[in-house]
Amino acid sequence: MRKLISNKRGQFVIIAVLMIAVMIISIGVLMHRAVTYYRHEPWEEYLALIGNIELNSKCLVELSLANYSLSLAKNGNCTPDTLKINLEKWRVDVSKIYPGRGVSINYELANRSYNVYGVDIKYLFGLNCSWYKPKSFSVANATFALNMTSIGLFGYKFGHVAFLNLTIISVRGSRINVTVKAENKTPISGLRKENFQVSQVSSNTTLQIVSVKSFYDDREMLVYVIECSQSVSVPINVKVCDFRGIQVIAKYP
């Protein structure tokens, strides 16, 4: 070793080794940087913001339908442009909630006949309640266009259909079999006796519900069995209110 150091060629070897060490360290640092590279994507924080506006706009469609169906079930009449009024307020409030972001939201309400989940629906101001039939439903439909000038977002479109369907399958003795479905004909699970109300049309009396049980059916997927305290004589009205507050009244037969 001492011989190598004292040798002139040995000095070259030392320098070469040091140079190689520098190169290895440099490559190591580059590799470390590549692994721990922090990629800053400035649009990421806006994704949740857009998601917030989209989520709450959809929530407002459901809330408006809940308000509309609740008034209709309670008083028999309601404001037909509930959804329009709420969306107009939301349009103004959104720009106040996010000042400096340049947020503006436009909406369009379904105002003609559409076929939704196999049912022909004639909307008025984006709402429709087709009740007092064995197959009844409440529906709301709106399309939105979101602009956010701070990030150069224009015309981001999204729509929402809030839907609740109640079908009375059969009435036998004190038992009523019904199905409750939401958007895309998805069965709603977890409904309890507080969510249902049964009344006899002839006497206009509300029947006491003892229990609500459910079972899975090949055709309907989820069927609710409403057990009343007394034998049910038709015609009857069954009211359901889901977790979003949307109500539907179906009549049998």
Next chain:
Amino acid sequence: MRVVEVILASLVIVFALAFANILAIAPTSPKYEVTELEKMGYNVLYDLDKQGLLAKFVYNKNWSDLQAALRVLLPLEVYFNLTVYYSNGTTVNEVPIFYGSIETFSTSKNVASVAYGLCGYSTMDKAVYDPRTLVLQLARG
């Protein structure tokens, strides 16, 4: 002569390391700290809202549960201070919803502020449009 060469080589290595350290930007860099906290704040509120919990806590004025949910979802070293406002600008929460030291928000250089809107909340007997604005302040403790 050899000693000089070794010193020079060592200096080269030290400079290379120092240069690499300057270039490397760690995720907790102060340069992106506020943006990082903003992103975190938006995501936490959005996740709670998507699960239907945020509106439930806010409209039922369940501030302790809201505080607990935020503490669970945010990293331990991130302090928060949440204020809920009515649409007319008055404060809804009579008790402060915060975690950590309040002084941190006035002393820290990097404080992020996130605004989040809620349109309303419906129950079986009530469905009213009643917007709320949530302002979440975040700082690293």
